[in-house]
Amino acid sequence: MSVYILCFVLFCIGLYAVLRKRNIIKMIIGLGIIEYAVNLFFVLVGYRAHGRAPILAEGQGITNMVDPLPQALVLTSIVIGLAVTALIVAIAIRIFEKYGTFDITKIRRLRG
Amino acid sequence: MILPIFVIIPLAAAFLISLLGKRIKNLSDLLANLGTLGLLIFSLYSISLVTAHKVIVYKVGGWIPPVGICMVLDGLTSFMLVTVNLVSFLVTVYSVNYMERYTDKYRFYTLFMLMLAGMNGIIITGDLFNLFVFLEIASIASYALVAFGTGSEELEASFKYAVMGSVASSFILLGIALLYGYTSTLNMADIASVLSVKSNSMIVSFVAVLFLAGFGLKAALVPFHAWLADAHPSAPAPISAMLSGVFIKTLGVYAICRIFFNILGVSSQLLFVLVVLGLISMVAGAFLAIAQRDIKRMFAYSSISQIGYIIFALGIGTPLAILGGLFHLFNHAVFKSLLFLNSGAIEYSTNTRDLKKLGGLNSRLPVTGYTSLLGSMSISGIPPLGGFWSKLIIVIAAIQAGHVWFASVAILVSIVTLAYYLKFFKNTFFGKITEAWLKIREVPGLMQLSMIILAAICVVSGLLLVPVFKPFLESAVNTLLLGNGYKDLVFGALK
Numbered sequence: 001m002s003v004y005i006l007c008f009v010l011f012c013i014g015l016y017a018v019l020r021k022r023n024i025i026k027m028i029i030g031l032g033i034i035e036y037a038v039n040l041f042f043v044l045v046g047y048r049a050h051g052r053a054p055i056l057a058e059g060q061g062i063t064n065m066v067d068p069l070p071q072a073l074v075l076t077s078i079v080i081g082l083a084v085t086a087l088i089v090a091i092a093i094r095i096f097e098k099y100g101t102f103d104i105t106k107i108r109r110l111r112g
Numbered sequence: 113m114i115l116p117i118f119v120i121i122p123l124a125a126a127f128l129i130s131l132l133g134k135r136i137k138n139l140s141d142l143l144a145n146l147g148t149l150g151l152l153i154f155s156l157y158s159i160s161l162v163t164a165h166k167v168i169v170y171k172v173g174g175w176i177p178p179v180g181i182c183m184v185l186d187g188l189t190s191f192m193l194v195t196v197n198l199v200s201f202l203v204t205v206y207s208v209n210y211m212e213r214y215t216d217k218y219r220f221y222t223l224f225m226l227m228l229a230g231m232n233g234i235i236i237t238g239d240l241f242n243l244f245v246f247l248e249i250a251s252i253a254s255y256a257l258v259a260f261g262t263g264s265e266e267l268e269a270s271f272k273y274a275v276m277g278s279v280a281s282s283f284i285l286l287g288i289a290l291l292y293g294y295t296s297t298l299n300m301a302d303i304a305s306v307l308s309v310k311s312n313s314m315i316v317s318f319v320a321v322l323f324l325a326g327f328g329l330k331a332a333l334v335p336f337h338a339w340l341a342d343a344h345p346s347a348p349a350p351i352s353a354m355l356s357g358v359f360i361k362t363l364g365v366y367a368i369c370r371i372f373f374n375i376l377g378v379s380s381q382l383l384f385v386l387v388v389l390g391l392i393s394m395v396a397g398a399f400l401a402i403a404q405r406d407i408k409r410m411f412a413y414s415s416i417s418q419i420g421y422i423i424f425a426l427g428i429g430t431p432l433a434i435l436g437g438l439f440h441l442f443n444h445a446v447f448k449s450l451l452f453l454n455s456g457a458i459e460y461s462t463n464t465r466d467l468k469k470l471g472g473l474n475s476r477l478p479v480t481g482y483t484s485l486l487g488s489m490s491i492s493g494i495p496p497l498g499g500f501w502s503k504l505i506i507v508i509a510a511i512q513a514g515h516v517w518f519a520s521v522a523i524l525v526s527i528v529t530l531a532y533y534l535k536f537f538k539n540t541f542f543g544k545i546t547e548a549w550l551k552i553r554e555v556p557g558l559m560q561l562s563m564i565i566l567a568a569i570c571v572v573s574g575l576l577l578v579p580v581f582k583p584f585l586e587s588a589v590n591t592l593l594l595g596n597g598y599k600d601l602v603f604g605a606l607k
Contacts, residue, residue, distance in 0.1 A: 011286070018279060027275060034282045038289065045293040070292070073241055077285060080248045084281075087252060088274050091259055091267055098264035109265050 331364020349456020
């Protein structure tokens, strides 16, 4: 049970970084932490204690395996996370070129 | 099989455009327009398939659904496909001329087609994780499209949008992980059948809250609306039309409908939450819109308000209310994309969107003027036009369900809507023309064509309630009303 709670704590740390940090690079790192907390949780869903790798060889029954599906899904989710992070970092670099700062409170031309 | 075509066409078009678009001039225009035209034809054809077969299931890679991924075509799917592909076809027609303002047109079309592939995928998929993947494809393409102008404002808006969108996606993924842990399946119909057997637990309610926050942010319901007013006005006009017209409805409203009505099942508390969220969005969006000076910003807030109407109607939950909500969804897709295209035409001719600087444009831009008159009248609910009928149905349904006060709020918001569209109209098209705008000319032909077609649909969309065309809306409503019966429909089609 404690691993799930730690996973949730990790999620909250990421959320805190996104919501409270002023530096946009730190916000992006926060997003990464959120993504990895969710990925970790997804892998934990398929985990079972003392399970073995889900490879079906000859003469072996389908017993005591970890669930392979979440691992496949998490691979997809990591790739998506990579794309999002790359895009946001690229935008952050362009923002720095335009505004000359990473401080989110100074990047305020849109209002209303 | 017709179902995978809705994803294959835009993906293939995106691939070919990015590969060849730079070398061969005009190829990107041609491919994008042919692609969206093909999608429109296929989605219209899907209506007749739904009337004939009721539901069609396609097994991706031949795997049987609880194991493999499936695609499902039912009434709601074909309704959403027609809405999305109709708007996207007219938007690509418009973009041919409009996007000359920007460099790298082929990159625009590549991202556009990827976004379309994501939206069509969300609509047609029958698998929860597959829905998440398509949602991310559409979202990432839209983050990039919002920043397409690469000015400082576009980048700022795109950054805000990307951060909030990614957090929302994480919420959705967390919900999917919890649901998978509880039901040990990802197929939507299978989840529904597992949930109907298992006793109701706290986990399902928690998942419902996560989904409501995630998809509510994508739909820009009021506590989660802050990104929309920055992101939609900053994008190029065709993309604003797509984002406000169909994007928030596909990622937000459609996903909420499908997941809550067909999979998790609705309870009276959940419906009440939807009613309240809808009402707050309606009122807040309308009052924020009045104060705006920027045309596109005003329209963006108006989108929040109109999404509020749709969610409100879905929250009432009676058959008539759902009919009104879905009908309003279709109408809003048409007139809001028309209005954003109009604002693009104004910007194309005058290079400004500031209401204070414009005025008297009706003599110089007659087509833009009259089409946006029709669009504004339709959105504020002037009788013969489509928007009137959908709002009327929503109000009648609210009164029938006993929500008299809520219905009167809806009517009042409609009056406020009329007020800010009158403000828009008075400041741009009526009044004395300024010296600066005497020399401007009407926008190019293709832009006019798509605006005229959208305005014509605004005028005739009330006909969807006539018995001949009514099955189109009714099959969508019936899908939602089936509720948990969705699973029997899907598994029945497999046998």
